[in-house]
Amino acid sequence: MNSLQSYLLLSSLLFSIGLAGALTRRNAILVLIGIELMLNAANLNFIAFWRYGPAPEVLTGIMFTIFSISIAAAEAAVGLSIILAAYRHSRTTDLDQMNSLKG
Amino acid sequence: MTTSFMILAVLTVAGTAAAMGLRNAVHCVLALALGFAGIAMLYLQLGAQFVGFTQILVYVGAVAILAVFAIMMTHNDKSMALPDSHSAWVAGCIVAVAVFAVLARAIVSSSASAQTQPPQPAATVQQIGNALMHRFVMPLEIMGLLLTAALIGAVVIAMDRREEMK
Amino acid sequence: MVGEGILKGLAETARNFFGSYVSKDRLTTVQYPEQREPQIEATRDFPFLVYDGADWQQGMRCVACQICEKECPPKCIFIEKSKDKKPDAFGKMQIYPATFNIDISVCMSCQICVEVCPFDAIKMDVEYHQSSDDRFGALLLNKQRLSKSNEYYNAIHPTEASAVDAQRAEELAKLEAKAKAAAEVKAAAEAKAAADANPALNASPQQPAGDPQ
Amino acid sequence: MTHLALMTQHLDQIFVLTSHWLLSYLPIALQPLCSAILSVAAIIIAFATLFALTTLLERKGLGRMQNRYGPNRVGPCGLFQPLADGVKSLTKEDIVPIRADRAVHFMAPVLLVAASFMGYAVLPIGRNMVMVDMNAGVLFFFAIGSLMELAVFMAGWSSRSKYSLLGAMRAIAQMISYEVPLVLASVVVLMQAGSLSTVAIVNMQATYSGIWPHWFVFTPWGFAGFALFMIAATAESNRSPFDLPEGESEIIAGYYTEYSGFKFALFFLGEYIGMFATSGMAITLFLGGWSAPFSFLTWIPSYFWFFAKLLTIISVFIWIRGTLPRLRMDQLMNLAWQFMLPMTLLNLLTTGIWHFMLPGFLRWIVCSTMVIVPCILLGSGLKYKKKFQIRTYHFSQ
Numbered sequence A: 001m002n003s004l005q006s007y008l009l010l011s012s013l014l015f016s017i018g019l020a021g022a023l024t025r026r027n028a029i030l031v032l033i034g035i036e037l038m039l040n041a042a043n044l045n046f047i048a049f050w051r052y053g054p055a056p057e058v059l060t061g062i063m064f065t066i067f068s069i070s071i072a073a074a075e076a077a078v079g080l081s082i083i084l085a086a087y088r089h090s091r092t093t094d095l096d097q098m099n100s101l102k103g
Numbered sequence B: 001m002t003t004s005f006m007i008l009a010v011l012t013v014a015g016t017a018a019a020m021g022l023r024n025a026v027h028c029v030l031a032l033a034l035g036f037a038g039i040a041m042l043y044l045q046l047g048a049q050f051v052g053f054t055q056i057l058v059y060v061g062a063v064a065i066l067a068v069f070a071i072m073m074t075h076n077d078k079s080m081a082l083p084d085s086h087s088a089w090v091a092g093c094i095v096a097v098a099v100f101a102v103l104a105r106a107i108v109s110s111s112a113s114a115q116t117q118p119p120q121p122a123a124t125v126q127q128i129g130n131a132l133m134h135r136f137v138m139p140l141e142i143m144g145l146l147l148t149a150a151l152i153g154a155v156v157i158a159m160d161r162r163e164e165m166k
Numbered sequence C: 001m002v003g004e005g006i007l008k009g010l011a012e013t014a015r016n017f018f019g020s021y022v023s024k025d026r027l028t029t030v031q032y033p034e035q036r037e038p039q040i041e042a043t044r045d046f047p048f049l050v051y052d053g054a055d056w057q058q059g060m061r062c063v064a065c066q067i068c069e070k071e072c073p074p075k076c077i078f079i080e081k082s083k084d085k086k087p088d089a090f091g092k093m094q095i096y097p098a099t100f101n102i103d104i105s106v107c108m109s110c111q112i113c114v115e116v117c118p119f120d121a122i123k124m125d126v127e128y129h130q131s132s133d134d135r136f137g138a139l140l141l142n143k144q145r146l147s148k149s150n151e152y153y154n155a156i157h158p159t160e161a162s163a164v165d166a167q168r169a170e171e172l173a174k175l176e177a178k179a180k181a182a183a184e185v186k187a188a189a190e191a192k193a194a195a196d197a198n199p200a201l202n203a204s205p206q207q208p209a210g211d212p213q
Numbered sequence D: 001m002t003h004l005a006l007m008t009q010h011l012d013q014i015f016v017l018t019s020h021w022l023l024s025y026l027p028i029a030l031q032p033l034c035s036a037i038l039s040v041a042a043i044i045i046a047f048a049t050l051f052a053l054t055t056l057l058e059r060k061g062l063g064r065m066q067n068r069y070g071p072n073r074v075g076p077c078g079l080f081q082p083l084a085d086g087v088k089s090l091t092k093e094d095i096v097p098i099r100a101d102r103a104v105h106f107m108a109p110v111l112l113v114a115a116s117f118m119g120y121a122v123l124p125i126g127r128n129m130v131m132v133d134m135n136a137g138v139l140f141f142f143a144i145g146s147l148m149e150l151a152v153f154m155a156g157w158s159s160r161s162k163y164s165l166l167g168a169m170r171a172i173a174q175m176i177s178y179e180v181p182l183v184l185a186s187v188v189v190l191m192q193a194g195s196l197s198t199v200a201i202v203n204m205q206a207t208y209s210g211i212w213p214h215w216f217v218f219t220p221w222g223f224a225g226f227a228l229f230m231i232a233a234t235a236e237s238n239r240s241p242f243d244l245p246e247g248e249s250e251i252i253a254g255y256y257t258e259y260s261g262f263k264f265a266l267f268f269l270g271e272y273i274g275m276f277a278t279s280g281m282a283i284t285l286f287l288g289g290w291s292a293p294f295s296f297l298t299w300i301p302s303y304f305w306f307f308a309k310l311l312t313i314i315s316v317f318i319w320i321r322g323t324l325p326r327l328r329m330d331q332l333m334n335l336a337w338q339f340m341l342p343m344t345l346l347n348l349l350t351t352g353i354w355h356f357m358l359p360g361f362l363r364w365i366v367c368s369t370m371v372i373v374p375c376i377l378l379g380s381g382l383k384y385k386k387k388f389q390i391r392t393y394h395f396s397q
Helices: A004-024 A028-052 A060-090 B003-021 B025-045 B049-073 B086-109 B125-133 B137-158 C004-022 C067-071 C112-116 C150-156 C158-195 D002-012 D014-023 D028-065 D081-091 D102-122 D137-158 D162-193 D198-205 D220-236 D261-286 D302-323 D329-356 D361-383
Strands: C047-051 C077-087 C093-103 C122-124 C147-149
Touching: A004 A028, A004 B003, A004 B025, A004 B086, A028 A060, A028 B003, A028 B025, A028 B049, A060 B049, A060 B125, A060 B137, B003 B025, B025 B049, B025 D137, B049 D137, B049 D162, B125 B137, C004 D028, C004 D302, C047 C150, C067 C077, C067 C112, C112 C122, C147 C150, C150 C158, D002 D014, D014 D028, D028 D081, D028 D102, D028 D261, D028 D302, D081 D261, D102 D137, D102 D261, D137 D162, D137 D198, D137 D261, D162 D198, D162 D220, D162 D261, D162 D329, D198 D261, D220 D261, D220 D302, D220 D329, D220 D361, D261 D302, D329 D361
Parallel strands: C047 C147
Antiparallel strands: C047 C122, C077 C093
């Protein structure tokens, strides 16, 4: 039996992994990836709730996930280009070393 | 829990954990692609075919490749070889474990999550299309605008300004 | 018009495709093991040693002077002189090569050995079927494998070979005339000895027709 | 008469019936699994054979286009050449560069071949001959196609060779650039068919008015879409004239420079299988899938038509490879973003207009103009873009 609970637990585990990555990694790209992972965990939650929810025919969960995926794509593109610009400026992607605001 | 769910869950968790734990950044992204594919298959298992394929198309096909490109372009970064600092690692893991503990406790104790399997709801492409064109037409338009803005913004930000200065 | 060049190109390749089935002279490929292109006369690949007469050891023109060994740019020739001597084509006693090896995997077919040889003993071969599964042994040619008869030389490079033969005949005639003169000077007393001046010469039936005898 | 009709119907369904007959001997519980295994095996065998045939056809065809014979030694007319090639690649030494990332280096060709074979799951090869009739079949196909980029990157990166990495970067840049027009060109069909299911798309085209079929390629937008799709497919499958990722004269063999033996053969296989899959998708979307070109030819089995169309497209691919020289990188990108993308977007508009105009002659004129005029304008824009100067060589003078 696949219960809603198992999906929710899995998604919270994925969220925690993403969070751990975002907190521990020093490379900006990997931090961004960790954030993407947390987004994905939320998406999995949406789909699981759509599947087990009271009114699946409204497709709200699916719609939310589709929009979320699109936003995540946009976010990844902009985020990575910001990292590239920052790298070009400070010659590093290490977040600990990017400690100057002056352009 | 069925076997297929277990396999997919293990695959996804292993992929994402490797993505967050491996030393080599490119390995991280490849493992992440595996994790994304696992999530996509979980979507398929939940009956959300369209979202599953979109997940593969966007995450494995685009975001992972984009991340790989970013890593290659910042390749001569010496700090990549350095290990992540130990204290940050421990602190991050503690926070993550704490968050997971809270979430898991909430999920287990919640009455809503103990639901049994209802009949498979249908989410055909036609239904999704109709929903996008009627109920969700405004978000769709905003999404188009956002994606266009993100496209232009990404190009402008990532453009090398040194050539302009010449 | 956009794409006109592409269409022209496509038409050209299509014409080639169908044309190659219709007209055979489009296909210039020679189907090698069954068909051979006739070789031109100046073809050359690796050196060989010329001998006169039937016996390759007896008729070997090489006198082991080692000029070719010294001149060879990639140093692929190895010669060892003999201790004893044997008469050469002109009746003179000469040493001969006890060992004569050419490593044709090293040889670059430059023909310098041929050009420096004063005895016309080394010439260029046309035999190109040298492939072998023995990487070292088969490509290191020894004296026996290098020796080829003068008829063979005449067969593969007729113009060049007849010039060489004519020159050699001339030399031989000169030598003989000299010998005859010397014999006439010594004359009467040793008339019989002069008659058979060169027994080795008589053992060379392939000497060209220009032989004064 | 009915007897004949029944016989042709049986011939048409011979593979489906055989599969049903074979499965009927198995217990019910095993039937879905065995049915899947059976169809996967059938697809792998059929398309691997087609791959072998195509390599021979390609070498022979290219040879003839260059006034050569092509392979003619192994077997009659060189028919066993693919077999000899296979044996050769199997017995060759498998070399992995010493600094290569072994695991990734090994997985790249496997992923490539697996991804390229997965696309066949949604291709209707004949009537009732599709592995899974997915509701979002076309989306599945493109999603799987995007996996190939990852495989290419893995191959190029793990080899630790500059040629491999350059080739992989070129390949990915090219595949991403051409994926946009590829998907947009197929969207016109989805607009008109109103479905993402490949079976529904083919069924819609398999009807006739008079003797003429309703293939989408026989409309202005369909023809333009087909042409754009095929150009993008050529680039997607890294074939000449878009074979920059392999560019022998510059980067040896691109991303599979460091592969040898069987892994190299796997790359080769994956590339061809991917090409067949994209061609099969073009057939499904625009050329009516398994349907016969004339209504009076419907008695010929449906799978025959699919493979006939596939072989025709492959021949055109070979013909183009024998004709056109390789593009430069900037030409490639200009073509993608300055010609293909605007054309596909305009084609979307054309399709919309076609849909809402009344059937008739006017619709044809308007839509044809909308396709042809931008094509000429954009094409001439590409053509006269660069004014080349006489190059001077400073050091040689």
